[in-house]
Amino acid sequence: MxxxxxxxxxxxxxxxxxxxxxxxxxxxxxxxxxxxxxxxxxxxxxxxxxxxxxxxxxxxxxxxxxxxxxxxxxxxxxxxxxxxxxxxxxxxxxxxxxxxxxxxxxxxxxxxxxxxxxxxxxxxxxxxxxxxxxxxxxxxxxxxxxxxxxxxxxxxxxxxxxxxxxxxxxxxxxxxxxLPFSIAVRSLQRQAIRFDPQWNQGRYDTEHYPCRGMLTARKLGMMTYRSAREWDSRFGRARLSPERSCDEGPFGLEFQVEGYLDFHAQRFLHRFDPNSYLYLSRSMDRFxxxxxxxxxxxxxxxxxxxxxxxxxxxxxxxxxxxxxxxxxxxxxxxxxxxxxxxxxxxxxxxxxxxxxxxxxxxxxxxxxxxxx
Incomplete structure (x- = not known):
């Protein structure tokens, strides 16, 4: 930690x-x-x-x-x-x-x-x-x-x-x-972290870190921090380059909006503590x-x-x-x-x-x- x-x-x-x-x-x-x-x-x-x-x-x-x-x-x-x-x-x-x-x-x-x-x-x-x-x-x-x-x-x-x-x-x-919508989103974020086996009831470390859970949680958050209108104007239905799509394998990243979410979630990944994320997000729901x-x-x-x-x-x-x-x-x-x-x-x-x-x-x- x-x-x-x-x-x-x-x-x-x-x-x-x-x-x-x-x-x-x-x-x-x-x-x-x-x-x-x-x-x-x-x-x-x-x-x-x-x-x-x-x-x-x-x-x-x-x-x-x-x-x-x-x-x-x-x-x-x-x-x-x-x-x-x-x-x-x-x-x-x-x-x-x-x-x-x-x-x-x-x-x-x-x-x-x-x-x-x-x-x-x-x-x-x-x-x-x-x-x-x-x-x-x-x-x-x-x-x-x-x-x-x-x-x-x-x-x-x-x-x-x-x-x-x-x-x-x-x-x-x-x-x-x-409101219920924001509570629902943060509930899914917390679930993504808690259901990652590497979370281990909060006992993770740098070698055993809930990467998948944190990536999913951050992407869910980022989807709600901006608006659908901005996603439309910035990305439309533009695709990633063939090289980037191939690197992800079957059912991997295909659209530019997916690449944007993944890039920024990766940047966040090791810059915030997962347990802190759980505590702070729950405090917002309960207030x-x-x-x-x-x-x-x-x-x-x-x-x-x-x-x-x-x-x-x-x-x-x-x-x-x-x-x-x-x-x-x-x-x-x-x-x-x-x-x-x-x-x-x-x-x-x-x-x-x-x-x-x-x-x-x-x-x-x-x-x-x-x-x-």
Whole structure:
């Protein structure tokens, strides 16, 4: 088992005996983060970013790690999230394998990786760990918390569990819970991993690794991260070269779209821990903001006291359909803050926030520049 930690990652220790919502505690746990820009003397220019499932804390390049980050075009000097103005903290989710404590980390009680002995993980745990990180770094009040995909769920949990921690919120391609379709997809992903004999009840290693399960899981995910319209426009029914098709044998890869999925799944294969994938994906399925707050999601959101909020969705997103962002914006608006809802027409589906900066950048930049 391996953790995949970017070279400029820094760490905040969680309190010893960090309690998990579903039971169990963590000892000697930590959260990985990177920061961008400088805090103002008053510390009133801090933005927290909560990420999607498989993302690390390296959101953008900086002097300590000049390699491009996962949100490179959105974050940096003069970019929509302008680090000449804002001090940005991006955390790696608790339960991940990118520096924060998760199933691939060493359990101090045994000296071995946690594997399936890691406690049951919830979005609420991820939110609490992120809130602790912010406070441990010396900040009691955020200018904004930005959450994308799974991070959007985490941001909503953080706002309701830690009222007053953030003045404003940007929620992108997320919702107050997962819908049946996305739960079904992630169920198939987990099944692909668990049914691979090499998974071995979570006791795999680099020589006995569930390659087939992870490849299938990643391909299933990638099919839902983009839209059918994009697949049509990019690939149509174009075939792979005869050499590539022959290399795969009977019933192997034939179409270019198959080659695309295979190439990117192979790249992901040894860059994410399978057990972490299982834990994080299940936490998304189980999250329900209303249930978490002991009420309805609408009531929980109406109780928030934000100065303003921006909710963005994409009409081609099938994982978190646009109706979820519209409902989220309406519920946030019931609480009194100025809420803007944007339905973008990007053809790139759920992953549009990663690649369609031309559409996402201007509204985020405007939100962060007006009214401060």
């Amino acid at each position: 391996t953790e995949f930690i970017p070279r400029a990652t820094r760490f905040v220790d969680l309190p010893d005996g960090f309690p998990m919502r579903a039971g169990g505690t963590l000892h000697g746990a930590r959260i990985a983060y990177e920061s961008f820009g400088r805090p103002s003397p008053a510390g009133d220019n801090v933005i927290l970013i909560l990420t999607g499932l498989s993302t690390d804390a390296h959101a953008a390049s900086h002097p300590h790690d000049p390699g491009p980050g996962w949100w490179e075009a959105m974050l940096g000097p003069g970019r929509p999230i302008d680090t000449d103005r804002w001090h940005v903290i991006c955390v790696n989710s608790l339960g991940s394998c990118k520096g924060s404590t998760g199933p691939a980390s060493i359990d101090p009680r045994t000296g071995e990786p946690y594997r399936l002995d890691f406690p049951e993980l919830s979005i609420e745990d991820i939110a609490d760990a992120a809130a602790h990180t912010v406070r441990a770094l010396g900040f009691e009040r955020l200018a904004c918390v930005i959450g994308v995909s799974m991070g959007g769920m985490g941001a909503l949990s953080l706002l309701t569990r830690h009222p007053g921690l953030a003045r404003s919120h940007v929620n992108i391609s997320a919702g107050v819970h997962s 329900d903001l209303g249930e978490s707050c002991g009420t309805t999601a609408e009531e929980a959101l109406a109780r928030l006291h934000l100065e303003k909020a921006l909710v963005i969705g994409v009409e081609s997103d099938i994982l978190f359909p646009l109706s979820q962002q519209r409902e989220l914006a309406e519920a946030l608006g019931a609480g009194g803050p100025g809420v803007e809802f944007l339905a973008l027409e990007s053809p790139q589906g759920h992953d549009a926030f990663l690649v369609d900066v031309a559409r996402f950048g201007p509204p985020v930049a405007k939100f962060l520049s007006v009214g401060w």
